Amino acid sequence: MEAFPDEGDMDMPRALAAYRDVGYPYMLMPDHLPQIDGRDPSGVAFVYCYGYIQALIDALVPRNGLESARIRAL
Numbered sequence: 001m002e003a004f005p006d007e008g009d010m011d012m013p014r015a016l017a018a019y020r021d022v023g024y025p026y027m028l029m030p031d032h033l034p035q036i037d038g039r040d041p042s043g044v045a046f047v048y049c050y051g052y053i054q055a056l057i058d059a060l061v062p063r064n065g066l067e068s069a070r071i072r073a074l
Helices: 012-021 041-059
Strands: none
Touching: 012 041
């Protein structure tokens, strides 16, 4: 079953913190999004997921002497 990043089995904030802690330098991108209703269903679902992931990245407090989160979403 597909789910948005804030409602699935994965703890997205914890996962992004782990990526930050190991210095993951590559992109993160939403994939396999749920179907929604509306004028541009796939576009709206993607933008929601992208914005959610980017907000979590921006909210991460740097650890281990890092000046900023090194992860950047697409």
